[in-house]
Amino acid sequence: MGLDIHSVLITGTGMSFIFLCLSVFTWLKGRGRIEGLDNWFMGFGFFLLGLVLIVLRGFIPEWFSILFGNTAIFIGLSFKIIGLFKYLQQYNSTILYFILGFNAIHLALLVWFLVIPEGLKYRMISISLYNTVFGALGAWLLLAKAPKNLRSHTIVATSFYGLYALLYTFRAFRSFTWNRGNDWLQSKDPVESLIIGLVIILLGGVAVGEMLLVHGKLELMLIDTAQRLNETNRSLEEEIVHRAAIEQELQNSNRELASTQKEIMKTLAEVVEFRSKETALHVARVSEYSRIIVSALGLEAEYAQLIVDAAPMHDLGKIAIPDDILNKQGTLTETERQLIQSHTIVGYNLLKNSERPLLKMAAIIALEHHEQWDGQGYPMKKKGTEISLPGRVVCLCDVFDALAVDRPYKQAWNTDHILAYIQKQRGLLFDPDLVDIFFNQLDAILQVAKFPLGLNT
Structure with missing residues (x-):
């Protein structure tokens, strides 16, 4: 048959x-x-x-x-x-x-x-x-x-x-x-x-x-990405050595890091900031602002330290953004804006699979540090307490420091302008309770920022 x-x-x-x-x-x-x-x-x-x-x-x-x-x-x-x-x-x-x-x-x-x-x-x-x-x-x-x-x-x-x-x-x-x-x-x-x-x-x-x-x-x-990163790292070695003397005070904070993992995370964060033509001090200041705010919140010590140590990794995803877009001085196109915003997802994906508490915390912060209290942020448009506490803390600290320094697309704001803006965004961009803590701790925050940071106060 x-x-x-x-x-x-x-x-x-x-x-x-x-x-x-x-x-x-x-x-x-x-x-x-x-x-x-x-x-x-x-x-x-x-x-x-x-x-x-x-x-x-x-x-x-x-x-x-x-x-x-x-x-x-x-x-x-x-x-x-x-x-x-x-x-x-x-x-x-x-x-x-x-x-x-x-x-x-x-x-x-x-x-x-x-x-x-x-x-x-x-x-x-x-x-x-x-x-x-x-x-x-x-x-x-x-x-x-x-x-x-x-x-x-x-x-x-x-x-x-x-x-x-x-x-x-x-x-x-x-x-x-x-x-x-x-x-x-x-x-x-x-x-x-x-x-x-x-x-x-x-x-x-x-x-x-x-x-x-x-x-x-x-x-x-x-493999190509790894090779380009290696080339970037080699070109940064001389610059890192040159900045070592200026960043001596930051090295005191680095010595507090208990493991090689923390050192690697900080170095990666500095690479991202260097590519975007921002000072490497930015990530350190964001970490210190976070320390002040979480200390005032009275959080459990280990959890609070995780937030402080992970905060420098908030912009890790920018490593995937081309330099010409990252440092563009003019207005971004819609496509460029979406590419810039994708750094939150990229950073999260790079960190999310680790079982280590520090990298898990860094993944959450990378994903949520551009979410807004009123739900108008990105990438997921979370609102209120849907946003994790670490994400809300770093959002406030990152915006404060970003406004205080020159960026390719804007000049630094003066102190009064920044503080007025943060107060205006209470309950909109920022968690209102964190804004209140921010102003209660303002002297300590300004001391870390070493005002005037080249600003006209």
Whole structure:
């Protein structure tokens, strides 16, 4: 008894749904950072739709199943190839026109072969040649256009694309001798059933290959980022030595840090501030302001110290913001503004996975230090006590110090102007209770700030 092609297709449809889910995972892993993932995801979606339409033959008109089922599969495979071109940064309008023309020719042939007698054999040949080109093009792209440092991650995808092309080449030649009638689903051809099963398996391999391609590119991006950070750190060494004498008083606070972890966190914070052309004293002052406020709150000593030690890491996410935007003197565009605001999410993501209490605290502060009491802040528009106490404390301290010094986009405010602004924002931008504590501790805060900080008071 021959294998049932229809049963193989039903099984393949279920497996294709799994591949679609795998493609969703791939898309989520690299979205926004790697081009082409949307196309890969849509490719599996259309491929699954095409299989469903073919499986439903018998419940829907045969011509509809053949025409629109294969059209959906053509579109799905086209999306796959377009995604691969985008992933390799080789995509342009010429490629799009070629793919559209190629699809138009095969769709015209498909319609023609639907109306002529003995059209199944010719449909099989045409569809096989289409799939052969798809597989060969995918394998060629990865072999010829992938960067050398990415080649080790392309082996799986290249192999499955190549095998896909070979399998359909075999099917195309075999189709010339087709003699099992004009009803493909009911032909019970064991070789044809085996081919369809292998096609589904190979597409699963393509899905796995796509995951490896995404992993490879993300790995290269991480290596590149690490190299650039190392270069930045080396260029900072001389400057750090030069500032050592000026920051001697700050070193007294550094000696209180009980572990290497704290030292690393502070150094990273200073790197971020240096890139944004702000003095490294900014993060230290924010930490000291936080110390004064949490001390007045009467918090448990260990919890209060965590806030003080984590406060310098509030702007860690700025390490991912390009220098030309970070230090822009003019008005930011909406896109630039959103990129700047993303530093809260970036900082949180960098710190959130640690199990250490200090890094957990730093992650919360990085995420929430731009939230506002009235809910008009970012990134999550939390309001009131939805914002953590550390986030509220650092928000107030960060704004106070930021207003007191020159920034690329503004000049420093004078003392009276700053204090009036903070009072005005009581219950709006700032926690009203913390504002009251701030003014109760104003002498200590101004002493830390060493007023006048170049201000006209």
